[in-house]
Amino acid sequence: xxxxxxxxxxxxxxxxxxxxxxxxxxxxxxxxxxxxxxxxxxxxxxxxxxxxxxxxxxxxxxxxxxxxxxxxxxxxxxxxxxxxxxxxxxxxxxxxxxxxxxxxxxxxxxxxxxxxxxxxxxxxxxxxxxxxxxxxxxxxxxxxxxxxxxxxxxxxxxxxxxxxxxxxxxxxxxxxxxxxxxxxxxxxxxxxxxxxxxxxxxxxxxxxxxxxxxxxxxxxxxxxxxxxxxxxxxxxxxxxxxxxxxxxxxxxxxxxxxxxxxxxxxxxxxxxxxxxxxxxxxxxxxxxxxxxxxxxxxxxxxxxxxxxxxxxxxxxxxxxxxxxxxxxxxxxxxxxxxxxxxxxxxxxxxxxxxxxxxxxxxxxxxxxxxxxxxxxxxxxxxxxxxxxxxxxxxxxxxxxxxxxxxxxxxxxxxxxxxxxxxxxxxxxxxxxxxxxxxxxxxxxxxxxxxxxxxxxxxxxxxxxxxxxxxxxxxxxxxxxxxxxxxxxxxxxxxxxxxxxxxxxxxxxxxxxxxxxxxxxxxxxxx
Numbered sequence: 001x002x003x004x005x006x007x008x009x010x011x012x013x014x015x016x017x018x019x020x021x022x023x024x025x026x027x028x029x030x031x032x033x034x035x036x037x038x039x040x041x042x043x044x045x046x047x048x049x050x051x052x053x054x055x056x057x058x059x060x061x062x063x064x065x066x067x068x069x070x071x072x073x074x075x076x077x078x079x080x081x082x083x084x085x086x087x088x089x090x091x092x093x094x095x096x097x098x099x100x101x102x103x104x105x106x107x108x109x110x111x112x113x114x115x116x117x118x119x120x121x122x123x124x125x126x127x128x129x130x131x132x133x134x135x136x137x138x139x140x141x142x143x144x145x146x147x148x149x150x151x152x153x154x155x156x157x158x159x160x161x162x163x164x165x166x167x168x169x170x171x172x173x174x175x176x177x178x179x180x181x182x183x184x185x186x187x188x189x190x191x192x193x194x195x196x197x198x199x200x201x202x203x204x205x206x207x208x209x210x211x212x213x214x215x216x217x218x219x220x221x222x223x224x225x226x227x228x229x230x231x232x233x234x235x236x237x238x239x240x241x242x243x244x245x246x247x248x249x250x251x252x253x254x255x256x257x258x259x260x261x262x263x264x265x266x267x268x269x270x271x272x273x274x275x276x277x278x279x280x281x282x283x284x285x286x287x288x289x290x291x292x293x294x295x296x297x298x299x300x301x302x303x304x305x306x307x308x309x310x311x312x313x314x315x316x317x318x319x320x321x322x323x324x325x326x327x328x329x330x331x332x333x334x335x336x337x338x339x340x341x342x343x344x345x346x347x348x349x350x351x352x353x354x355x356x357x358x359x360x361x362x363x364x365x366x367x368x369x370x371x372x373x374x375x376x377x378x379x380x381x382x383x384x385x386x387x388x389x390x391x392x393x394x395x396x397x398x399x400x401x402x403x404x405x406x407x408x409x410x411x412x413x414x415x416x417x418x419x420x421x422x423x424x425x426x427x428x429x430x431x432x433x434x435x436x437x438x439x440x441x442x443x444x445x446x447x448x449x450x451x452x453x454x455x456x457x458x459x460x461x462x463x464x465x466x467x468x469x470x471x472x473x474x475x476x477x478x479x480x481x482x483x484x485x486x487x488x489x490x491x492x493x494x495x496x497x498x499x500x501x502x503x504x505x506x507x508x509x510x511x512x513x514x515x516x517x518x519x520x521x522x523x524x525x526x
Contacts (some may be wrong), residue, residue: 078102295437
């Protein structure tokens with residue numbers, strides 16, 4: 001298997017919307033401003049060779065489709081910037097809040113790159129059937145990313161990125177076997193996984209229509225960040241926060257690691273922003289120093305994509321559920337994976353470990369936000385492991401119940417309180433709600449997103465081989481993704497792929513664990 005790709009860029013251009021509306025400057029939501037420095041939200045769709053050359057995916061088709069798609073997503077070609085910091089001018093004008101200006105002469109556009117590789121797809125990506133059987137713990141590091149994305153950094157992924165960095169990039173790479181990869185990358189404040197999927201499906205629907213000379217579909221994404229902010233409790237434009245609402249928010253199970261707080265020997269500079277002195281006199285919300293001693297960022301990190309079959313998922317579920325607890329298959333799977341990781345880490349007695357679980361807010365506010373709502377409306381719960389002896393067996397039912405019970409605390413009323421508290425946060429990027437390293441598992445799930453519906457040609461087009469969410473290689477990062485297959489309906493119908501990044505020695509122990517695939521003891525312990 002290849003670990004590096006021979007990729008040559010054949011063209012590079014910048015795409016703008018086909019039609020421009022009126023010039024707009026839109027403030028981002030409270031949560032979007034919080035996640036702006038997160039790693040990009042990105043995925044790669046890998047397609048097998050076409051049935052015939054006329055069904056090949058071309059750069060020209062994707063460029064033509066992109067300019068039409070951007071007419072419904074003009075913010076992605078606009079310019080992201082800090083809102084002017086003005087006291088007593090409402091929550092969108094506080095320190096380090098963001099806004100986007102688009103339909104302007106200064107729009108940045110979307111870089112679009114076409115490239116070719118001398119590699120074949122099978123050099124580095126086995127097909128689904130092989131991964132289901134003989135490669136159930138596939139080495140994810142065999143899936144190279146370098147060269148499949150444009151080299152341009154995305155806007156505001158950190159404060160050192162150039163001011164004219166784009167909000168999105170797209171690259172089409174054609175391999176020697178005529179397979180292709182389509183890589184879409186969006187700065188996180190504009191898209192969580194659901195918004196990325198929405199864009200990709202809309203984009204491919206336009207491409208299909210152009211390829212087949214069909215009517216161009218009408219797209220209906222909703223970019224209105226203040227719809228989320230409208231769900232905040234109290235008056236978020238007041239001069240001061242409501243202490244009662246703040247207290248309600250701060251009782252919820254969330255981490256409060258302070259990215260600006262000095263700590264000894266951080267792995268990289270963690271200084272506050274250069275202009276932080278202008279607001280340093282303001283009262284800060286409670287916080288804790290980042291526990292860098294828990295995460296050796298220099299330690300080798302392994303990546304495995306674990307495929308659990310439908311039967312294995314059912315077995316894990318039946319070994320977890322009891323007459324007294326109400327849990328889902330996902331609760332059971334997460335409990336199982338978390339428990340096996342904890343055991344593989346060989347942590348000492350008395351260690352408290354955490355599942356830092358990302359979850360969406362569209363269905364957790366009142367009124368509900370539609371699935372077509374764009375942005376990155378996500379939070380992360382800090383779920384404590386129900387056993388401070390994480391390296392010893394534990395009842396999976398207790399772990400699964402802990403997950404469900406903790407997530408259930410984030411009711412619409414609770415989320416509205418969080419939005420209120422966050423609206424008054426001195427600097428939205430100061431607090432980290434997640435962490436990595438030996439005491440944490442940072443979890444995200446890409447389920448029920450319809451990622452497999454991305455089809456740029458139609459029924460005769462190239463078959464989708466694999467979808468790869470793009471994640472940084474960090475100890476403790478876990479992602480759950482539906483496996484491609486013919487069965488429809490429940491996310492587990494074709495099995496599931498669990499992408500796990502783990503410190504190398506812990507990963508070696510995890511892979512050697514005889515209970516990894518759900519062979520629990522009869523008493524339901526992990």
